[in-house]
Amino acid sequence: MSTRDYRHHALLYGSADxxxxxxxxxxxxxxxxxxxxVLACRDDVTEAVRSALPxxxxxxxxxxxxxxRSAAAITRCSDEVRRHLAAGAPxxxxxxxxxxxxxxxxxxxxxxxxxxxNAVLSGLPLWHVCAYATAGLPDAVRDNIVRTHPxxxxxxxxxxxxxxxxxxxxxAEPDDDLWRAMESTPPASQTVLSRATGLSGLREHFTAxxxxxxxxxxxxxxxxxxxxxxxxxxxxxxxxPVLARLWVxxxxxxxxxxxxxxxxxxxxxxxxPPDHDARSGGRGLWLVRHLCDGLALHRDDGGFTxxxxxARNRPGSRPQG
Amino acid sequence: MSPLPTxxxxxxxxTDDWDGHLLLLHESEADRIAGLIAxxxxxxxxxxxxxxxxxxxxxxxxxxLQLRRHGWDPGPALADGRLxxxxxxxxxxxxxxxxxVEDALDEGFPSVRLSAESSAALATMPAPSYQVxxxxxxxxxxxxxxxxxxxxxxxxxxxxxxxxxxETHADGLRHRLLHxxxxxxxxxxxxxxxxxxxxxxxxxxxALTRTAASRGDARVDLAHLRFLxxxxxxxxxxxxxxxxxxxxRLRLAGASRFLDRVLRLLRVDEVPGIVVTPEGVG
Numbered sequence: 001m002s003t004r005d006y007r008h009h010a011l012l013y014g015s016a017d018x019x020x021x022x023x024x025x026x027x028x029x030x031x032x033x034x035x036x037x038v039l040a041c042r043d044d045v046t047e048a049v050r051s052a053l054p055x056x057x058x059x060x061x062x063x064x065x066x067x068x069r070s071a072a073a074i075t076r077c078s079d080e081v082r083r084h085l086a087a088g089a090p091x092x093x094x095x096x097x098x099x100x101x102x103x104x105x106x107x108x109x110x111x112x113x114x115x116x117x118n119a120v121l122s123g124l125p126l127w128h129v130c131a132y133a134t135a136g137l138p139d140a141v142r143d144n145i146v147r148t149h150p151x152x153x154x155x156x157x158x159x160x161x162x163x164x165x166x167x168x169x170x171x172a173e174p175d176d177d178l179w180r181a182m183e184s185t186p187p188a189s190q191t192v193l194s195r196a197t198g199l200s201g202l203r204e205h206f207t208a209x210x211x212x213x214x215x216x217x218x219x220x221x222x223x224x225x226x227x228x229x230x231x232x233x234x235x236x237x238x239x240x241p242v243l244a245r246l247w248v249x250x251x252x253x254x255x256x257x258x259x260x261x262x263x264x265x266x267x268x269x270x271x272x273p274p275d276h277d278a279r280s281g282g283r284g285l286w287l288v289r290h291l292c293d294g295l296a297l298h299r300d301d302g303g304f305t306x307x308x309x310x311a312r313n314r315p316g317s318r319p320q321g
Numbered sequence: 322m323s324p325l326p327t328x329x330x331x332x333x334x335x336t337d338d339w340d341g342h343l344l345l346l347h348e349s350e351a352d353r354i355a356g357l358i359a360x361x362x363x364x365x366x367x368x369x370x371x372x373x374x375x376x377x378x379x380x381x382x383x384x385x386l387q388l389r390r391h392g393w394d395p396g397p398a399l400a401d402g403r404l405x406x407x408x409x410x411x412x413x414x415x416x417x418x419x420x421x422v423e424d425a426l427d428e429g430f431p432s433v434r435l436s437a438e439s440s441a442a443l444a445t446m447p448a449p450s451y452q453v454x455x456x457x458x459x460x461x462x463x464x465x466x467x468x469x470x471x472x473x474x475x476x477x478x479x480x481x482x483x484x485x486x487x488e489t490h491a492d493g494l495r496h497r498l499l500h501x502x503x504x505x506x507x508x509x510x511x512x513x514x515x516x517x518x519x520x521x522x523x524x525x526x527x528a529l530t531r532t533a534a535s536r537g538d539a540r541v542d543l544a545h546l547r548f549l550x551x552x553x554x555x556x557x558x559x560x561x562x563x564x565x566x567x568x569x570r571l572r573l574a575g576a577s578r579f580l581d582r583v584l585r586l587l588r589v590d591e592v593p594g595i596v597v598t599p600e601g602v603g
Contacts, residue, residue, distance in 0.1 A: 196517035197348060200498055203513075203548065221579050229550055232516045276558075276592045283551035283587055290586045 006122045008114075009158055010149035011131040012142075019045060019131055022155050023095050024052050026129065030093035031056030036084040040066045040096040041131070049095070057089070067099040070113035071271055071289035074120055081126045091125040098130050100141050103251050105178050106311060109294035111144030115170040118148065120271045129153050171267035175296055179307060182254055187245040188213060193231060194240045203228050206246050206255075213248045215312065223310050226291040227255045229284045230306050234259035238304060254309040263304025267297060338500070339363040341492025342462035345472045346483075346521065350381075351391070352497050353472055357436060358393045360470045360495075364434040365398055369468070370425035371434050374409035376441030402428070412437050415457050422467055434468040439486070440477045448482055455489040462492070470495075480524060487528040494525065500545075501525050507533065507540030507572070514546070514553035523556035530564035530571070537569045544575035554587045565594025574598045 013019040027037050031053050039046050040061040050058055061080070066073050081092045100110040114130065121128070132145055147165040151158045189209035191202045203224050210220035227244060234242035238261030247254045270285030289295060293310045339360045347353035357373070364371040375384045384406055388395050398404035411417050412435060425433040437458075443451050461467045473486060475496075487494060493502030499512040499521060508529050514522045526541065533539035539561075543549075561571045571594055576584060581599050584590060590597040 196515065199515050199517055200513055200548075218579075225548070225550065225579075225583070228515060228548075232550065232552065236516060274587055276588070283554060287551050287583065287586055 006118075006124050007127045007151060007158070008118055008121075008149050009127070009129045009151040009153040010145050010161070011129050011153045012134050012137075012145070013131060014134055016045060016048070019133075020048055020052070022153050023129060023131065024049070025155070026127075026153060026157075027093055027095065028053055028056075030091065030127065031058075033091070034089065035091040035093050035127075036089040038080055038084075038092055038094040040094070042097060045095075045097070045131075059084075063097060063099065066096070067110075069290060069293055070109055070116065071286070073113060074116060074271060075273060077117075077126070077128070078121060078124065081121075081124050085125065091127065093127045093129075095129045095131060098132065100132075101311070103311065104138075104140060105252055105309060106293070107138060107141045107144065108175055108178055109309075111141070111148060112171060112294065114144065114148035115165075115167040116268060116271055118150065119167040119268050168267065172265075174298065176298065179254065179256075182247045182249060182252075183245075183256065185247065188248045189246040191244050193235060193242045193244070196232060196235055199228050199232055199235075202231060202244060206244075209246060210248065210253070215248065215253065219253070219310065219312065222291040223253050223255070223308070226288045226308050227257065229288050229291075230255075230257045230295075230308060233284060234261070234304075234306075237261065238263065248312075250312070252309050252311055254307060256305050256307050258303045258305040260303045263297065263299050265297075270295070339470075339495075340367075340468050342459050342468070342490050343470050343492055344486050344490035344494045345470050346475055346478070346494055346496040347472060348475050348497055350387075353474070354387050354391045356495055357470065357472070358388060358391060360434070360436065361395070361404065362393070364468065365403055367432070368430065369403075369432045369434050370428065370430040371398065371404045372421055372425070372436070373404070373406045374412050374435060374437040375406055376409045376438040378438075378441060403430075409437055409442065413442065413454055415454075418457070418461065422461065426466065432466045432468070434470070436470040436472065439471040440474040443477070443482070448485070452485055452489070455486065459489050459491065475521075480520065483521070484524050484528060487524055488531070494521070496521060504540070504542060506538070507542065509542035509545065511545030513548035514556070515548065515550050516552040519550075519552040519556040522553055523560045526557055526560035526571075530561050530569065533569065534564060534567070537567075538572070539564070539569065540572040540574055542575050543573055543580060544577075546576070546580060549580055549583060551587065554584070554589055557589070558592065561594065565592075568594075570594055570596060572596045572598060 011019065011022055013022065027049060031037055037053065037056055037058045038061060039049055039058065040063045042063065046060045066076055077094065084092050098110055100107050130149065146163050147170060149161055150164045152161050189205050191205055193199065193202060206224050206227060207220055231242050231244050234257055238259030240259065242257060242259045244255060244257045270289045272282065274283040274286055292308045296307045298305045298307065345353065345356045347356060361371050373384060385395060395404050422433050455471065458469050462469055471490065491503050493500060496518060498518050499510060499514060501508050501510045508525060529539050565571060573584065573595065576599065581597065584597050589595055
């Protein structure tokens with residue numbers, strides 16, 4: 001493996017001391033080679049690393065601001081790495097404590113984040129460590145961690161993980177279980193569209209439904225914009241009629257947008273930022289991924305469905321661009 | 322099918338929203354009549370003479386019946402001569418038009434408004450000939466005593482015709498989802514832009530960059546725009562590409578908090594030749 005490759009390690013730890021005993025040698029080796037160390041950790045861990053590496057270039061990112069949405073987190077990592085490379089660093093070593101949320105749907109989305117990192121960050125000289133405390137770690141999250149990191153970071157260095165699943169396979173795994181209960185209840189709102197002129201009405205109906213259910217104005221605005229974008233894709237690139245159904249429960253907003261076209265298979269679409277060329281496409285799903293928490297693709301006899309979802313209550317920060 | 326309401330105000334409605342030389346771009350008959358009624362009522366409120374040009378379209382009910390079916394009774398205005406319906410052919414020759422206007426002013430009206438079915442007219446003559454009529458109408462509207470509502474059916478208005486029409490109708494475009502009008506240094510848009518009308522938005526911005534080419538600077542006021550998606554941004558970039566490549570600067574001003582976020586997520590603020598200034602600035 002060339003030293004300019006992306007390396008993605010998982011680190012499971014019991015106590016803070018365990019975390020530092022595995023992470024410190026790794027980060028110190030980097031600092032000695034002139035790598036920039038980037039931390040997205042809790043304050044106590046950040047302080048401990050800074051004390052252990054005096055004189056090293058240590059940058060700390062606000063963890064709450066970073067782990068808001070998966071696409072934004074990946075872009076932030078990528079931008080951060082490019083920034084340091086442009087300033088002359090040979091490599092970035094990053095230690096992050098992923099905030100995987102409090103609900104199975106959030107856990108699943110952060111599992112997908114880890115899988116997408118393997119695809120989208122490859123080629124960047126970033127050695128990336130995702131640290132997870134074992135205390136209170138849900139089994140589902142542990143399972144996701146095991147399947148999305150090619151490497152473990154132990155005290156004496158990286159170890160290959162033979163339970164790693166390639167990202168395309170991981171991302172193609174169905175997650176219908178997460179949505180079955182919600183989808184078996186009547187939708188809060190539902191619209192059938194056959195033409196693009198119906199999108200404005202869709203936005204109006206869904207916004208009204210979300211307001212009735214006391215979803216905050218900001219969250220409603222961004223979620224409805226995401227739904228409009230996906231429904232528009234169904235009309236333009238899929239096959240009408242397009243059915244959009246909205247559900248709201250105490251924890252989440254979810255919308256299933258179904259059309260009769262062949263759909264898409266690319267689970268990585270929308271993770272790459274748009275460029276300035278007027279002709280380039282791909283802006284729509286990039287926007288969608290920044291305006292909602294997650295996106296899943298599903299195909300069955302009923303057609304092709306895109307499920308968008310957002311958590312209603314995000315502890316800590318407001319939605320960030 | 323009942324029409325969607327025309328763009329509701331998201332802020333104070335400019336009092337000249339239905340005055341001047343306007344392009345009504347309608348998606349359906351229902352759309353057209355709704356716009357026509359709003360425009361006519363505005364004229365009557367101002368004490369103007371309202372002259373509705375009716376095109377002979379087979380299979381379509383008479384205009385007065387269409388207006389009544391849409392919930393507006395033109396009876397009183399007709400009875401006391403404030404409203405008149407004329408065959409649209411009367412508007413095409415310039416002397417006829419002038420006489421209609423002079424007669425109304427002689428009757429004591431402070432101003433006159435005329436409505437014409439441009440798509441119907443375009444079906445009977447070559448586009449360049451009709452453009453001559455539109456330019457003459459634009460001149461008439463510049464006198465300040467005349468407003469005109471020119472009705473173009475979206476489905477029958479190809480891009481080139483729309484582009485020409487947008488340039489001729491300085492006071493703006495009225496569409497179910499999108500209103501636009503010229504400002505001192507560019508255009509102001511209100512309403513929503515999505516895939517259903519991104520092409521119209523593209524023509525608006527393209528027309529703006531043509532008129533702004535020599536100045537090298539063009540401003541799009543987004544303060545009353547409620548929604549804009551990825552397709553709208555693509556349209557904006559395509560329409561301004563040549564202008565910006567030649568050194569022109571496109572300023573996107575006054576976007577709401579959410580629209581500003583969308584623009585920055587799509588990295589529009591990083592595009593060469595584009596400047597994004599938030600609400601209340603620029």
